[in-house]
Amino acid sequence: MDRRLYGTVAAMRDHARITNAGGVSPRAMRVERLVRPYDRDAGSGLDLTGRLYGREPDTAALASALDAVAGGRARLLSLEGAAGAGKSALLARARADARRRGWTVLTGRAAMLEAANDFGVLRQVLAGLPPAPDGRAVPALRTAQDDASPFDVFELVSAHLFDVTAGAPVLITLDDLQWCDTLSLRWLAYLAHRSADLPLALVLASSPREMSEQQFLLDELIASCERRTLHRLTQAHLSRWIADVMGAGADDVFVAECHRVTGGNGALLADLLPALAARSVPPAEESLASIEDIGGAAVSRRVLSWIRRCGPEAPAVAQAVAVLGDDGELVLVAQLAGLDLDAAARAADRLIKMDVLTNTSPLRYVHSLTRAVVHAGISAGLRTSQRLRAARLVRDHYAEPERAAAHLMAVDMSSEPWALETLRAAADAALERGLPEQALGYLRRALAEPMPVSARAELLAGIGATEIGAGVAGAESTLHEALAIATEPSLRVRIGVDLAYVDAVAGRPLKSALEVVDEVCARLPPGRDELAAEAELGVFAAYTASADAGEFLDRRMARLRDRAADDARLTVLTGVVDAWSGARRGRDRAECVRRARSALETIDHQRTWELRLRLPAVSALIDAEEYDLVGDLRGIDGHFGHRQGTAGDATVAACLRGRLAYGRGDLKAARTVLGTALKHPSVAGTDGVARLVSVLTDLGDLDAADRLIREHAPAATAAPTWATAVFAFARASLCAARNQRKEALEGFLETGRGLRALGVDNPAALPWRSRAARCHALLGDGAAARALAAEEVELARRWGSPRALSTALAASGVVSGDPAAALEAVTVLDRTDAELHRAMALVDLGTVELETGAVDRARDHLQDGFALARVINARPVWLRAARYIKRAGGRPDLGRIGGVTALTAQERAAAERAAAGATNRQIADDMVLTQRTVEQYLTSVYRKLGITGRPQLAAALSC
Template sequence: MQCEVQKESTENEEVLEAGRAEEDRETEGVAEKAGGLLLISGEAGLGKTALLTHVRRVAGERDDCAVLFGRGSKSAERVPFTVVRQLLQPELAAMTQEARRELLGDWHDIAGPALGITPPVGPLADPQGVRDGLDWVITQLAFKGKPLVVIVDDAHWVDPESLTWLTSFAVRLTEMPLLIVLAYRPEELPDHTPGFKELVAGRVARPVELHALTPEAVAGLVREALGPGADDPFCREVWAVTGGNAYEAVELIAKARDRDMDPVEESAALLRELGAAARGKGLVARLEQLGSAVTRFAYAAAVLGTEIELTLAANLAGMGPTEAKQRADQLREARILTGDTTLEFVHPLIATAVYRAIPTGTRTAMHGQAAWLSADAGKGVAVSARHLLEVHPDADADVVGQLRAAAREHLAVGAPDAARRCLERALLEPPPEEDRAMLLYELGCAALLTSPKTTINHLRAALDLPDLGEDLRIDATFRLSQAYAHNSQLDEAARVVADQAKRIPAGPGRMRLQAAHYMWQGVQVEEEDAIGRSHRIAELARDLEGRDNAERTLLVLRAFDGTLRSENSLEVGEFIDRVLVDGKLPDGLGWTNAEWGFEIPSQIGIVCSYLDRLDEAGELFDQAVRAFEIAGWSGAHLAFAHDFRGLVLRRRGDLEEAEQALRKGLGLAHRLGPGLPIQWDGTCLLIDTLIARGKIDEAQEVAEANSFLPPYSPAIVLPDAACLAGRLLLARGKTKEAIEELEAAGRRLEERGRHNTLWAPWALDLAFAIKDEEPERARTLVSQAIQHAMRFGTDTAIGEALRLAAKVDAPRERPDRLSKAVAHLRKSPCRYELAAALVDHGVALRECGQQAEAVERLREGLELSERCGADGLVRTARAELVELGVEEEAIEEEAEPTG
């Protein structure tokens, strides 16, 4: 009744606007397959639920769309993916198992546990991977079945996992046959999902704001229910008593009708007392008048919250099924509960009032009972834990065990924040002293994916306790070092593993910590004792054969260090060969292995990239992408995989494909929040690729959008950030600023013995920048850089050093140097560098008057540049050929067969 009267009332403009918006969006959004978002905002009781009921009915009556509905609940706010399951389980339950598996595809094992349709396949699911899987499911439902209308009531009480997913999905609705309708109370927006606050406050969709009913609208409600004879003073008093609150007005009118009240001015004085019984203390008093048994059953229902099973409520209230059914009937008659075998409160305001009316001690005890009853009823530890979170700490080991079990389940479905809440509550119980260290360890692991700072605090506390076994102590230390590294505290990461390694007896565990120590030291930009550390790891790895993964890890670190130092590439490659088994990663050093982390296989791939072993590197990083996608790791791991895949493509000269991979990796990194270390690699590699493509303005845009400014990342990135900044400044014509940046980079790299001219070409770029003002110094820089490249010994390193060195040579000397560069780069798998050398050689030959040879070189360079996607080289080569008298039509004909 309320819904229909509100819709028809010309006085409630907000509801009319919402109705019109819904119908317009439904027609334009769903029927024409363009995504839409409708936000409905209003305080409690203003008609949001009634309006959504209307939306559900209108959409449900259509044959060309399907409706998914969910409702947030204060009582179930701490149960992960509650609303996700409300929305999607009915659709999935109607399918056969085969149809569900086909619908989910590769996401079956990743999103299935969160949906509650399949058990977890591992102990830890990546939250971002789960959200991506849910995106896939709802997208497939929308495109393969009927267009969808997704309706969520009380979004302010939706569990954080569901609300985070809904928010991320809602802001990306484009050209999808899907309408999302969210209703919420603006004064109760949750702090746990800041993205939702931004969504409703932003410009993605203007919320429809519901306000209190006007006196005229309330009069319409009164006369609709009590007859047209209701006089104006009576109607006005209904409005005054309820303040225009739609829910309270409807309840008051219903009570007046139940009492056969004559709707005239003489009856108006009775309305205030009657209205007080519809809310707060008045509602509780009315409930208590129904008797203690009815009140006890209502309390049980309030503790259980939503989707209240009659049998479970009866057990919690301490009564048999027959009596429980009678009490439920009485509560239905009183318009407090609705439903049959599954009950719910008529309105959230009633549920809140009843719950708050339960005496504190009674409420706590009932939550404790509800936890065990839920467990006995097979509801799962997640539901039980929701109740245990409300129980007062009492040093109960069973409660600790239940909360730890719930935390494990939460982690397995991709809800680490929920796991953290359970473990933090278990810590307050408190646990038995012998379990405290283990609990802290679990708490640190639970926060590893989402909060490095929290991980650090808990793991340090665990390590300070004596009850942590040696194996767990080693693992906790390694994970603590990872947390420090992910929090950009590389000094601490290296120090903590070094300190713990001294306390561990010799063996694989100690070697694991030593390897971690060298790894975190070796990736620091400002490492204080880089040369000393290089000598120590060289001595340690000299005789290692790679018999186990501890030895293999040290060999990888030795190879990575040798690459940065520009040591002999053949010797560096031998270290890598001792690690790989038949050219593949050994067992236990895979991409998703938790013992050693993904950093070790990443360093193998990076080293191979700089050793010109691009096929091996490409296969490794393709495997990384597949492994992370299969595991559902769609956060930092997958972002790194796409970045390093982009590195290989950049080295190969597939610049367009490299740009795509790097933009994808950077997009994934941005989803994790601003200022994270993962964003530095993606930003640097993308800028480097855009410079190679000749897209200098775009490179600068990427730099500005990603805060590519000093101070740069404390961890080594690819290529070196400061060197890249200098190269970008040179490309933009800012020579003075470039010189300052390159000189600072050079001092830092020289002090640490890092001379790789492919990773950090500062000396060659600086030589070019100062060649006119300081020619002698420029030649010295070039000579040293060539020596380093020769020592490294790959054709790419030597050829590229020679090519860049030629920029400093006198014009007559350039052709000879560039001819040698071309000769080396023809043997290299790096096609962009060869294309650049060919074009540079052609230009140098033209400047020396060797026109025929220049045309030959430029034509070859043009063809290869076009294949690489190096637009800047293409423009240069074309302009040079035109300068040499080759017509543009002839150039295009030459290029067309291979374009």
């Protein structure tokens, strides 16, 4: 094939002068514009009179290279980095330095569209040469014949270059060398290999590009150079730059956000920062939202230019990646861009080398600002179309509805059935993961899709239930809207039960919601007794969420039994009611446990109203002190981490976890867990506050307990409620700790009156009799004290839980001076981890023995109680023990508080599991604790055993 023969630039200029002796011809002017050398001193937009931020080492290297050339040695440098890294600015700095030195400066810049033009870059370089003194023209840039080597041209051009400069130093800078034409690259390689003794500085700048024949030439040329790679700027560099441009020091968060959106790219920063300064945006945290908004417009031209330089397919690939976001797998990008896989891959590779996309799977943008520019450049109509296509592609590719729903959320409506199905499936998946707020977003978006009235009623009911779970105000309005259009009986029952539950967790009377439930049940078709039974069980769950189900047991229990009689499964679920009420009345502990366990194993985790039955079931197990059984049933978190758990559920769950920790004697964990009950102002929250007051009292933090009582005391009610009773007990316990005996006695008796009115006889719920008995004894009424203590012992024996029986026996021993009862209070706790109860029982036993003259035994038991109370931080108990130890003629033995013996049962259990190789998560699941509590246990174990970590546990525990 014939080569195109190129004339010399000098010949063109001479021709222009000859044909227009009196001036410059129009053609000559056009020629001058075409051959004017590239010298964009603005570089990447940096102020060249100031600093090149973060490029100080590179600037110093360039100056050193020019110094070496001035001394007679050639220097070849290669600056490598992604687009916008600052290569052009450094070249411009080198040219400015060389001109100050009086050197000849030649420059050129390659372009992708000119890569096929032979000698294109060399032409630019030669155009900067001054005229030869003897008038000689630049040798012609052509080959003599088709198959001739260009070597002669290289030799003549190079010789002419140094003849013209007369041996003076020369700087040649070439930008975007990756697009250089082949013959110019070969000339540069020729020059680089023959310039060792010449005063030449050759500085090249290039970005990575795809492999080709030209790339091998480029690599060979660069291999002969000193290579410097320009990395992204750091936040420290950026902080100084912002201060100079914006005239004020920047907040760390502002610097971090600028760095995030630009990825530390110098060119993007050079466009962004002046744009922010021009709009007087302060470099502070309150300006974070402005960075991307203003920056998008400022960098758009540069970003789109980078993308266009990556080939004709690159814009479509860039748009597809912007739309797909985190789902930008190459196969999906190709389909969305309408390209075959190979073409999309080539375009993606170019964008990666241009530092626009990351070299990852899925593909992502290096700079969020770049993605914002590309996304904003897509027209509204095309964006909607691409989003819908992306949603369908993602749904089919991943089979994960939430990923597809993320794209549907960006579109107002699709009018396609699959979109509605995808959004509802995504909501279900979010609920399964315990994310009601996210599920609510999917469901509300689904309302925009066309659907039948029955489907809309179902959807509204789901939204209402999810709003309950998310704690969103107005859930009852959504549920009433659903009820107004719902016709399916089971849906109407579900809505009615949810309305009752909304009122319950908000602490409102249930009357109006129950009227809705009764009306719905009255309209059920014949033969649907199972729906009516489900409604009654849902109402029971609502009652227990409000912490008082006495009215249900009195008025609705018989109705529930009748409606569930013919359904074996509903009969098992009805056992929750029997277990809960039996535990409150202290009747048949084994049967209560059996019914609660059977119900928990029967509950359908996909039915919200059934999930709520777990609350009273687990409460009954804790009242029965079946802590290990709760663990076998996957723990309290397992019971309450369900699809549509409400804020009220979370509060009740916190109360139950707190009760579990308190029963085991872990006052610190009980305090932490019960603190979450303060986050929800429901009646269940009141119960949690009251229990937290009791924990603080046992810890000796009386001022904190008093503040809680004053801030969260429930309003007075006409009839007794569980909330008022449990709060009266907490208040009385605080008075007792302050030695306000009369006030304490009055409070405990008030608690008893309230509980009796509610039918609560079980001392495991609140041991008000034993507390009142102690107050009576201290006030001198021994008969009343012994009567109340004996009554509690009888009730506790009938119920049969160790902690409740120990509490009753200890009080009986103290008020009646009976060492046998006091000793039984200690021994009944054998094989339990009731550390607080054990410490109190030991101290009570010691005091009784001291009063009866058994001083040595008394001192030993008091020392044991003192040590255990110190370990669990029960301050009032160990202070009381210390007083009686001194009365017995001894001193508290601090030596007992250390080593393995200082570990509580919970700490010992956690340590043994950790020594066996269990993880903190596994220990938490096994022991029905939070992972944070396990970490606290192990930290305490390490401190008490004097070790630093798990590897030493086994040896320390065996000592």
